[in-house]
Amino acid sequence: MNLPTFIGGVHPPEGKALTEGKAVETLRPEDVREFVYPLGLHIGAPCSPIVKKGDAVLAGQKIADTDAFVSAPKYSAVSGTVKAIEPRMAFTGAMEPSIIIESNGKYTPAPSLHDILGHKPQPSEYVKIIRESGLVGLGGACFPTHVKLSPPKGKVIKWVIVNAAECEPYLTCDDRLMLDSPDEILKGLEFVLEIFPEACGVVGIESNKPEAIATMTAHNKNPKIQIMPLKVKYPQGAEKMLIWSVTGQEVPLVPALPADVGCIVLNTRTTWQIYEAIAEGRPVTERIVTVTGDAVADPKNLRVPLGLSVRELIHACGGFKEEPVKILSGGPMMGIAMRSIDVPVVKGTSGILALTKKLAYIAEESACIRCGKCVESCPMHLNPTYLDQVVRRRDYGAFEAYNGMNCIECGSCSYICPASRHLAQTCKQGKAEVNALRRKAAQEKQEAKK
C-alpha cells in the first residue's frame, strides 16, 4: 500500500516495543519535596515570577508570566511554598533562572481557568484561554500555541493537522495518549476547527501504530476530520514533511510559515491540552514522559507533574540495570544529551532515554567519501556535505546560498553518514553563526542610526 510520505528520510531502528504495549502509569509523589520551574525554555521571551519567596501556592496556580506576545505563562503543578527563585540546571545543561517550590504533597487545587474567566469560554476566547493555560508545542519544540493559532491577517487556514506521526524512535507517549483519550484529542481538534471554520482536520499517524489508527478512526464522528495513516519513515513528523505528505504542498523557504500554505500543525499532546484548557479550564501542569532505553530496568510511560526531577522518573522505572553512557531528553534523533539527571521535567520533555555503551553512538569522524547518502536522506533536499564543508571553512555566505538556513536539524544526514561526519551538528552551528551575524548587523545598523 502506498501511504502518503515525503522524499528522503531514513529508517532508524524504532525501539518502540520497549514501551508501546504498556499503559500509562501515574507518578504523583506525596511527600515533601522540591519542584523546579524554569522561567524560560520555550520559544520566545522568558517569564517573570509573579510569586515571591515564602508565598503559598496551589496546584494549578500561575507563578510566572510576561506581557510579551511570543511567550507562555508557567504554572505550579503542586501546592506548597515558594522556597527560592534562583538559577538551577535545566536539561540543556545551562543554569536557568527557576522558581523552586517545596510541595506539601496535597495537590490542593487552585481555581480553574474557567473560574477566573467567570464562564465557559466562547470560540472568540479560545486563543486567549489557550495562551492563559501556558500551552506550548508539547512535541518538544515548545513554540507557544496561541501564536500558531494567530496567523497573520489574510492567511486562510485550510488544514489543521494533528501531528501524531511520532516518528522519533523509542517514544510512545503520543501513541499511548491516543489509545487512552481519543475523544479528548478529537474534541481538542474540533475546538481548533471552530477557530478556523474554513479548515478541515487531519490526524496524521505513522502506520506502525495500527491500534491508535483504529481507535482514532472508531471514535471520529466528525466528517470534517480525517484520520490519515502515513508511511513509517523518519522524520515523517517534521512539520514541513507532514504538510507535504498530507496536503502535497511545500512550505516555502524560511522565514515562511505553515500558515503561508494554509496549514497549522499541532502535536497530539498539544491538541489534547487544548481540550483540557477549553473544556476543563486546566493549565499545563503535567505531561506523559516515555522513560526508556536499554539502560532502564523497567521502561514505561509515566504521567508526571511538571517540575519533578528526572531522577524520580528513572527511580520509578526501577533505576538502571546497566551503566548508561548517555541520557537524553527526547528521542535518539533530535534529543538533547543531559549532563545530569537532577533536572526538572518541563513542558517539552517527551522522553527520557538512557542508552548504554552498546547503543549510544560516539564515533570518530573520517573523510567524506562523497557517497551522497546524506543528499539522498535529507528531507529538505539540501546537500549536507557541502554545508558541512562551508561551515568548517566559515564561509557563511555560501552556507546561506546553499539554503543552509532551511535545515530542520532532523539528523538524518549524520545518522546515515558512513564516515560518521557530524553533518547535522555543523549545520546547526552554521545556522547559529548566521543568526549571530544577522543580530550583530542589525545592532550595528541601529547604532549607526543613533
Add this chain to the structure above:
Amino acid sequence: MSGKLVVSASPHVHSEFSTRKIMGMVIYSLLPAGIIGVYMLGLRSLLVIIACVAACALSELVWNKYIMHRKDTTGDLSAVVTGLLLAYNLPPTIPIWMAIAGSIFAIIIVKQFYGGIGCNIVNPALAARAMMLISWPTAMTTWTVQGVSGATPLAAMKAGTLPANLSCWSLIAGDMGGCIGETSAILLILGGAYLVWEGVISARIPLTYILTTAILSALFGHGGGMFPIHEILTGGLLLGAIFMATDYTTSPMTEKGQFIYAFGCGLLTALIRTWGGYPEGVSFSILIMNVAVPLIDKYTEQRTLGAPKSNFFKRMGGKS
C-alpha cells in the same frame, strides 16, 4: 550511576554503514569474478592480484604513517579495493613490477597527492591502468587464453574477425581472453546485484551506462551490426559500469547528475569502441566523465524543498 555522562550533539544513534563496511562489501562482491578469472586464466593471475592489493595497501600505509605522519587509513579498506580493481583490469601476463608500479601510481599520485580518500578527482585504479596502457602498450595488450595468445573479442570485433564460434555462453561464463576480472559476465552482474541489494550502490549508473553503450554502439554500426548483447558482455564494460563508474568519490551525488554522468560514459564508450584508436573505451570514458563530475554536481543540485522552481539557464548564470 557512577561515571560521567557523555554529552554530544544529536543524533545519538547511527546506521550500520561505515566506510570500512562498504569497502568490505565491495571486496566481497568482487571476489567471485576474481576466482573465476584465476581459474580461467591461470595461477599467475592470482600473483598479479596479490601484488596489486599488497602494493596499494603498503603505499597507503607508508604514505600516511611515515611520510605525512598522520592517521593511517589502510583500515578503511579503500586501498584494497583499488588494488583489486587495478588487478582485475590487467592482463594475467603483465610483469609483476609493472603491476606494482601501477599500484603505487594509483595510491600515491592519483589518490594521496589530491588529499587521500574522498578527494581524488579520478578513479585511482583506472588512472593507473591508463598510465600503464600508455607506458607499456605491448605488455598491457597481450592476452592468452589457456596458453594460446590471441585477440580479445573486442579487438576482433573491431577488426571484423570475430570468431564465429564465440558464443554468448562463453562470454557469460568467462571462457574468453581478457583482463583478470573481466572474463565472467554473470559473476560481475551477481556482484553488482549484491551491492544494489545491500544499498551500497544504486542501479542507476550501471544500467544507464550499459544500456547507453549497447544502444548507441548498435546505432553507430559497431562490429558490423552485432547483437547488443555481445557489446555488453565483452571487454571491461560490466566491470567498469558496475564497479568503477559507481565509485562514490568520482561520481555525482544527485540522482539527476548520476544519469547524466552515466549517459556520458556510455556515449564515450560507444564512440571510442566504434571510431577510436583503441578497441576498448571504458577506462577512458569513465576517466573523462570523472573530471566532469564537479561541473555535473554543480548544475544538478537538488531543489531545496520549498524553493522556487528555477530553470536551467537561471542556474547557469545564478549563484556561484
